[in-house]
Amino acid sequence: MSEFERWRSREAVGPGGPLARRIPGFAPRPAQQKMAHAVEKALESRKTLVAESGTGTGKTYAYLVPALLSGLRVIVSTGTRTLQDQLFRRDLPRVRDALELPARVALLKGRGNYLCLHRLGVTAEEGRFATRAQSAEFQRIRAWAFGTRSGDIAEAGEVPEESELWPRVTSTADNCLGGQCAHYDECFVNRARREAAGAELLVVNHHLFFADLALREEGFAQLLPSADAVIFDEAHQLPEIASDFFGVTLSSHQLRNLGRDTISEDLREASGLATLRPAAEALEKAVQDFRLAFGIEARRDHWDRVAGTGAFKDALRALHEHLEELTVQLETVAGRGPGLANCARRSQALRERLERFEAGPLDEIAWFETGPRSFMLRLTPLSIAREFGSRIAGLGAKAWVYTSATLAVGEDFSHFTGQLGLEDAHTARWESPFDYASQALLYVPPGLPDPASRDYTLRVVEAALPVLRASEGRAFLLFTSHRALRIAAEQLAGRLDYPLFVQGTAARAQLLERFVAAGNGVLLGTASFWEGVDVKGPTLSCVVIDKLPFGSPEDPVLKARSEAMTAAGRNPFREFQLPEAVIALKQGAGRLIRDAADRGVLVICDPRLLSRSYGRLFLDSLPPMPLTRAQADVERFFREAGAVDTDTATL
Template identity: 40%
Template sequence: MTQSVIHEFSERGALAKHVHNYHNRQTQTDMAVAVSDAIAKKHNLILEAGTGVGKTFAYLIPALLSGKQVVVSTGSKNLQEQLFLKDLPALLTMLDIHVPVALLKGRNNYLCHLRLEKQMQMASQLSEYYIDDLLKINQWAHLSKDGDIGNLTSVAEHSDVIPSVVSTKETCTGKKCDHYYVCFTRKARIRAMEAKVVVVNHHLFFADRLLKDTGFAELLPDPDVVIFDEAHLVPDICINYFGSHISSREIDLLLNGIIKIHKEVIRDSIQLEQLSQRGLLALSDWHNAMYDSQVSDWRKVLANKHLATVSWALQQALTDLSNSMRHHLGRDDQLDLAFEQLYELSQKLQDYFECKDIQAAYSVELGPRFIMLRLSPINVAKQCQQLFDADTRWIFTSATLQVNRSLAHFATELGLSSAQQIILDSPFDYPNQAVFCVPRHLGKVGQSQHTVKQLVDVCVQAINAAQGRTFILFTSHQMLEQVASALQGKVAYPLLVQGQASKQSLLNKFRQLGNAVLLGTSSFWEGVDVRGKLLSCVIIDKLPFVSPDDALYKARAANAERQGLDPFSHISLPQAVISLKQGVGRLIRDEKDRGVLILCDNRIVNRAYGQAFINSLPPMQRTRDLDRALQFLKQIP
């Protein structure tokens, strides 16, 4: 198999015959061989492939030629669809092979015939605009082959109707459903079971593998090989799925649902509604108290007498309602399901409030209109060792996995120390294509007016030198807002600011305008691909260290100290290096790109740990002279 893979990447292979101006990249062939060997010799592989290696084809060709059942998991739906709709069809044609492939999404991406039918039956009670969208969806349902809501173009993606007609675990009746044999989710699973290559995203993979949360038992097949692209995201996703969370929105919906069941079905028990209303009142009191306190660490909540009192009052209200519902079990399927959900939620809430697990972080996230309680394990290596079983070959790849020229940090996080580890550098000519500037005379990083003024001054000079065509990436929304406000009227180029529109809309505008400046935080640090002359400059406000007040970081730091380890070098520094590499990766996207990276944080040159960042970044020209960097920008046509 390895020889076949090498042949397809050679000057006589399929790529040379079908790809215009194809030339063999040794690093791409090296990666393909490493993936092929991992599949054939049954070992796990962790591989960083720098930008430009061509890693997608380097793992897809061995996957297609192996004859094994392979699951390819990506970090985003965009990449998932690119693989399935573009890359895989192209390779199947080039290789002249017929391998069944399937695209599988989470069940809430598929239309549910039963829920649509129920909505249509309620049409007379619905608003006119809602009915318009419902009728369009109903018409589309009869034409669609896969029921994928992503292919629904006649209705806005944020339509209120869509959440009411997509498949959910809670409303799925399985084989009892009248629509079982035409069910889109069931058909998607069948296609996945029959396919040799199945394309999913990380969240679906872990939801299915760990929570069995997709209905119809496991949705995914039991594959021979799993390839994680954008694998740098996997550790955080594992923490999310090995942990648990409770949303105030979840509690609110459940309580209101029980009130509805009382009014429509169990009308002879007013106590159900009274206790549900008492629960809603307790939820409101708790909600208000939590927002007033602005506490992010749950252990601090417990230390506050008032917050602890309203928290336990909420849990008691849910327990009282659960005990009352127990007397009505068996009278109605909806009530029985609501009882199970309430009982489970009440137990989770009690476990969370008791805060007993010293190996976990208990954090509070205050959303726009809801509160999320999150329990996150501080070390998932042991769970991962059980998850990544020996019967499957596990392959992890990304452009950003190494820290200080080592993959040990990533391997240790996932309990994969025995996996083969390979770093393949980008084939791009970074010394000639890019300049990395840390301007002299920068003050101490922070939120002071002087810091903002310095940053704005650098941004104005760089934007003018680049004639727009700039990304400014921030580590905080607060700094983004201050700089965005200060730049108004100081530059003559269009400013696109995160929050003004969706991420995709802002990127489309950036590409269309050709001279724009885009200001964004974490979501723009990765998964963004702007090639050529449209993007010439990336400015980063400071090194992306996690906040020392972050609940998960504090719990991990305390655990590291108990083991005699330094939390900064073992946790904070590696995370910051990988995050910075993601932001830097926006600049040079192909072999013809040229550009300047400006980092407005002199700690990278003034502190000893700065060398770990520099060693992990591409080998760009380095300078402290901002004028030299500006001159390079001005020479980019």
């Protein structure tokens, strides 16, 4: 037994503990010690803890230490694959080594993150690529496939993760052949699952966790091994992710893949049915026509807004008929091989989903999203509290820890716990140790109109320009809509002496790398840049937020849930829309100060922050920093910052 296995968690992260002695640069923090103790108690008692831990408290170590010292089998679930990799490859090894514990750890992602040897072979046999660049990328994937042990596509550095080839050489729950696959024994997904089954601490992500819950409900084998405790990091994302998984989804991507895979497997397994390929091609054409029935523009709306029109009904009927025809034909050839059998099963499942939409929702919200060439139909539960609670209860007695930097509204956790039905949870909150009073300044520009004004974004840009000059670039401009982002990008083009980076012009990771490398850039982003972005140092010294991030009143899910709350005699603005906006603002504001040495200005342009009574709730939820309405104060703040050393910036 290591000498450190006898440590309690609070002492292990304390001044004389193993982390302080063995991790370079580790600084003991009282809030971290308190959180580690609270997590330890939750693990020992198999209770539920909901813990908000402000930026800089070191919450990752605060839950990893008690998890490793507990001797329990623990699942840690993170918000994104990026955070999952960071936790597994950086934070977890440091803590485990410092504690000198021989704990078995493993990383498990969704199957779409692992190379599929069957689909790699199918793609090679087809030999069809849209461009020479794609063909070259495929050859690099094949070369990497011969040497990889994990099959994790994140390790194939020469092929970008956004490459269109990855969906052709990875599998989904729909198209996986399972035990019938010729590569079953050497499958990378199965290898990762075997390692996960033997791990004492397993790192997953929220999407995989909920996919496992969905499979358990349907009676299939579980993806995740049984565990004594589950720790959710970035837990504020859970309500939205759970809503997706507890609902029903049907997409153009699923239908097109079915048609394409049917043609591929027909060639591979020689069905001998001459009408099979034409039926698959007819489905693909019906999918295209159905997309056009929604209109040309990309939109997000309620199903009832389109379902009653004649043209839409005709396109829906045609889609159903072609999907049904393909299903019938696939059933006749399913015995010819595992690939065709898989296509038959998928076709039947997709037909059943389509019939759910045609029949109309029960206690669900029926809505859709469209892109330039795609559509996604969704049935989303009005509330997930009961379903989430029952499924969690069905997993047996476990410890549950939910943690994030943004879970509370002020001091109140009821919005988060109510959404997930966590009625008996113990809650705790620890402030950030950063000195916001001296490190940060909150600036609310004077004279801006109501955000509903037609020229609001133009006025925001004009208010931001002098701030950007004072900060010498080094800023994020965060918008609540893609439309506002496009307008701002057009207005700023050619008016700045600093590099301009705009979301949508490159992959998110590439934009961040270029922003940091530039040292004085200005990055414009929407939702995906409001959270999960960690840029330390003076390279990010200013965050401008265009307006308070209330959800769109026309959003179909928000609208339906608000109407249901109103019908029940509740106040949807106070009970749902306002808390959601407060938590979102906390996430955006949290991009600014990421280190004890950081200094910066947070600019919130929305005048409602000071003019409306609910503005106080937003202010009370932000870190305590001085507030000003004078541009001169902003300029003075940056002058006092002194010389800027952009070489110290890190991602």
